[in-house]
Amino acid sequence: MMIWTQAKLLSAAVSVLAVLVCFYTGVVVGRMRSKHGIEAPAVTGAPEFDRAYRVQMNTLEQFALFLPLLWLATALPVAIAYLTPALGLVWVIGRVLYMRGYMVDPAKRSLGFTVGAVAVLGLLVLSIVGIARAWLALSSG
Amino acid sequence: MMIWTQAKLLSAAVSVLAVLVCFYTGVVVGRMRSKHGIEAPAVTGAPEFDRAYRVQMNTLEQFALFLPLLWLATALPVAIAYLTPALGLVWVIGRVLYMRGYMVDPAKRSLGFTVGAVAVLGLLVLSIVGIARAWLALSSG
Amino acid sequence: MMIWTQAKLLSAAVSVLAVLVCFYTGVVVGRMRSKHGIEAPAVTGAPEFDRAYRVQMNTLEQFALFLPLLWLATALPVAIAYLTPALGLVWVIGRVLYMRGYMVDPAKRSLGFTVGAVAVLGLLVLSIVGIARAWLALSSG
Numbered sequence: 001m002m003i004w005t006q007a008k009l010l011s012a013a014v015s016v017l018a019v020l021v022c023f024y025t026g027v028v029v030g031r032m033r034s035k036h037g038i039e040a041p042a043v044t045g046a047p048e049f050d051r052a053y054r055v056q057m058n059t060l061e062q063f064a065l066f067l068p069l070l071w072l073a074t075a076l077p078v079a080i081a082y083l084t085p086a087l088g089l090v091w092v093i094g095r096v097l098y099m100r101g102y103m104v105d106p107a108k109r110s111l112g113f114t115v116g117a118v119a120v121l122g123l124l125v126l127s128i129v130g131i132a133r134a135w136l137a138l139s140s141g
Numbered sequence: 142m143m144i145w146t147q148a149k150l151l152s153a154a155v156s157v158l159a160v161l162v163c164f165y166t167g168v169v170v171g172r173m174r175s176k177h178g179i180e181a182p183a184v185t186g187a188p189e190f191d192r193a194y195r196v197q198m199n200t201l202e203q204f205a206l207f208l209p210l211l212w213l214a215t216a217l218p219v220a221i222a223y224l225t226p227a228l229g230l231v232w233v234i235g236r237v238l239y240m241r242g243y244m245v246d247p248a249k250r251s252l253g254f255t256v257g258a259v260a261v262l263g264l265l266v267l268s269i270v271g272i273a274r275a276w277l278a279l280s281s282g
Numbered sequence: 283m284m285i286w287t288q289a290k291l292l293s294a295a296v297s298v299l300a301v302l303v304c305f306y307t308g309v310v311v312g313r314m315r316s317k318h319g320i321e322a323p324a325v326t327g328a329p330e331f332d333r334a335y336r337v338q339m340n341t342l343e344q345f346a347l348f349l350p351l352l353w354l355a356t357a358l359p360v361a362i363a364y365l366t367p368a369l370g371l372v373w374v375i376g377r378v379l380y381m382r383g384y385m386v387d388p389a390k391r392s393l394g395f396t397v398g399a400v401a402v403l404g405l406l407v408l409s410i411v412g413i414a415r416a417w418l419a420l421s422s423g
Contacts, residue, residue, distance in 0.1 A: 005279075009275055012268070012272050013272050015209050016269060016272070018209075019205075022202070022205055022206055026202055039247065040195060040250070041191040042191075064205070067209060
């Protein structure tokens, strides 16, 4: 059984938050579908609906990068273990900013996107360092 | 090494079934693409194709919510361990119903969608309770 | 704590590569958006952009099948443990070939798609065998 430290449980909690963000992007799409009378299976028809759908798709694309890196960095911790769930929380905040900005105006999506991307980049670096250190420890052990 | 109980192996088996459902939604898209002569990269062109493509995308969106929650609930079990893979099986059944309903008529997608959403909601509750209990156990321990 | 063998660390390294492939498909979409002046939230407008967007979506669809099977096969190894990360590397190579082929001509996407699909099929078989063997070991133990 995996030993659950507080840092790992915080990664679990951040994962739940990230799932809720993805879920909420779908709720907004459903709301816009009904507000603008866009019948399924159409995925275009009103600018506000189109923005909501792009927010959902982009969040899904980014979630697919984020979640594997979050758990690689969680399972192979380096330095301060809390840095990993902290970066996860930054991602969640970035995606909320992205959604809020994009729904007002697509030009306002950059800040939230950048915040999320910085978190992904941080988790990427932690994952690579974690894998490399564990590999060296195995090889020299 | 993770200790594999029967409940955890059932979650693994349900994960394979869920992957197969996602895979099958893509097979149907490919079949509709060739049936209606819709050349890639177009993703619209015939009502039946459009429905198949929405089924695939919606299944992918829901899978991204489902799978992380299934494994959080599996790794942090509360009460009856078999409840987690049982909810996973409910999700798989819901998504098959969704696909079958949607391909006949988009208005018939609600039942399957709801069954899948109930399973996701159940896994969400189990995950949150599991994380909270493990956190309290660590803090008091 | 999970015991990290060299084979498991190679699966982790392959996961990072797979995430980078997904990330890169998004970079190409962004580049085509700006090259052809396609304003968000539009996801169509120029053949080259349309191809890039389909590459990104198809890679995401396949990644959702690939990653869970990679880790089921990694956590429940059968026979030669290195076979699992080796199949993961085949998937990464297949998706790079798919992207390169598709961007030249959608008709040239088949080779890369097939290479990726063979890797997914191999991981599916390893996962099922791994689950079945672990189940039998638990039942007879």
